[in-house]
Amino acid sequence: MKKKPFFIKVLMFSALMFMLGVLGLKAANQVEIYTSNTKVSLSPGETVTYNLEVFNHGAEVQFCDLAISGIPRSWSYSLKSGSYDVKQIAVKANSNQALKLKLNVPLKVNKGNYTLYVKAGEAKLPLVINVSKQGNFKTEFSSKQKNMQGHSKSDFSFNTSIVNATGDDQTYSLMSNAPRGWTVVFKPNHKQATSVEIEANGKKDVVIDVTPPHNVKEGTYKIPVSAVNKNTSSELDLEVVITGTYEMELTTPQGLASTKIAAGGKQMVEFVVKNTGSADLKNVKLDASKPKGWQVRFEPKEIESIPPGEYSKVDAIIEASDNSVAGDYITNITAKIPEVSSKMSMRVAVKTSLLWAWMGVFIIILSLGGVILLFVKFGRR
């Protein structure tokens, strides 16, 4: 109801113009603009091209400044003569000149009629564009299952879909803003990609593989992902819940798994208990399966707590039996909590104590001393 008076006004104005022209004001209005499609119906995002003609009815060459008014700011257009953008044209007497007006209706547009005016010198041509439907520029990034739970070593695979509700084909770049250490991989067509192209009103399923960092602690993590381009964007928050895992590794600082020990002697070996899981290891006890008669003491006997990714040192004092024979022995050291345990085999090379060797040397020296004594006593006689 509101637009009708405007329309009527336009009609009245044109009629007035016509009348003025008829009434011998030709000298002033010798220029005329013409196009065939004065009212077109368009949908958002569409482009229209008007073929305009500027007539010169006069007997002289007319120089006409070109202008377009009444066009909404977000719309883009171009006015060309041949292949050039033009601001002014010259039309010969009793001749016409063709112009091309290219107009792009943006996506973000309301339904309704839009009138714009093309001016060439004194002449003015109203053009009416009817936007047939409400413009839509939205993108939807969604997933039916946004939350996933698993342990720290598992991969999380989210099935998401991107809906391009705009009236145009769109290329989205796929981005994630995951916390440090997390790996997020987008797989639009079962292949890793960083961007995806979706046709107008199309839908694309995107698989997002999320890998937690190596030493992730238990907890809930938000992984924001987004599909972005210059026109539109959409965000989706994925949620990963890491359950605690109990994993540990028992080793030595240098990874050396052998040591030497004298029979009946002591040897201290440093061990390291690493927490490779995602939950705290509490009350880690150390134990050794050893040859009989051997002693293995640990300092400390029990480790109170090891946070994930951390390690704790333990000294083991291995004491070989007095009557163990020289050679290599295996001692298994185990670190355990009720949930998990880790074992390490230590190769212990037992050496005979040198005490009896020195006794032997002493005996030989003693007997040699006896001989030397004889030499001294009886020599040179």
Next chain:
Amino acid sequence: MKFTINTLKEEIIMSHNSQAISTFMGSSVLSHSKGEVNPFWIIVKKEIADHIRSWRFGILVIIIGLTCLGSLYVSLQNIADALQKSKVDDAFAFLKLYTVSDGKMPPYFVFLSFLGPLLGISLGFDAINSEYSRGTISRILSQPIPRDFLITAKFTASLIIISMMFLLLSFLVMGIGIISIGIAPTVEEFTRVLLFTIASIVYVSFWLSLSILLSIKFEQASTSALSGISIWLFFTVFYSILVNVVFSIIIPAGRKLSISGIQTKLAILRITPNQLFTDITNVLLSPQVRSLGPLSMEQMEGAIPTPLPVFQSLLLVWPQFVGLIAGTILCFFFSYLLFMRKDVKTLM
């Protein structure tokens, strides 16, 4: 002065050993100009020359050399099989040359434990008493040399001969082994072979010093030779039989020996030098041997069958080594004592 030396020379020219003395005398004259030559080494040189030229040494060298080469031949025939049977990571391929046999012919070190004593006895049984019986002792001792030079030099000369001979044989086997099997010994293996050679030298020198002792004790060379051989026979053959018989009397039939019983028996058997030598060779030439006595299950718990390092092997048989060395020195000690106390004048 010169005249007396010349007459001395003529006088003692008959004696084997006195030739050495005469050389010494000659050189002692020149010693002012030439520098001092130790008379001890002259006697040693002369003794070595005597031994090498003697028939009995030649025969024994040939026997031992032949058995050595024979055993080497047998082990070369069988080493491929032995290496295939043993584990892949057996790093002691070269030592197999000294231990492998086909079951018909014993390996070299077993031969050595039999024949070594014979060599030692033959080198020493007439060391002193032959000088007495030939009457050359007084001539030698009338030279201006210390009296103990004679016995020490005789012992040293025989020791040098034995050492040269065994080192030669060991390196001969090593050389032939490298050529024929194409494996060079590792440092560890080389050390083991060297220690084995030293052990055989010590073993033979024990018998040598024992027979020198006998040669001083008995005036007749034949008596000392026979007594030496009988000691050898007793230790190598009868002693172990005797021990077994005694143990079978003490322990009732059907009952097994306890661990301490076995240990006692082994300790009694180890009085014999050839048992000591066998122990040494077993441990040195087979690195996987960890103990010479019985092992309890407790001791073997957690043990992994790896070869011992050479030093640990040596420590394992060190008591045996010490026993042999001390026995050698002890025999020498007594022979020295006996010789120095012997009244020479009565025999002159």
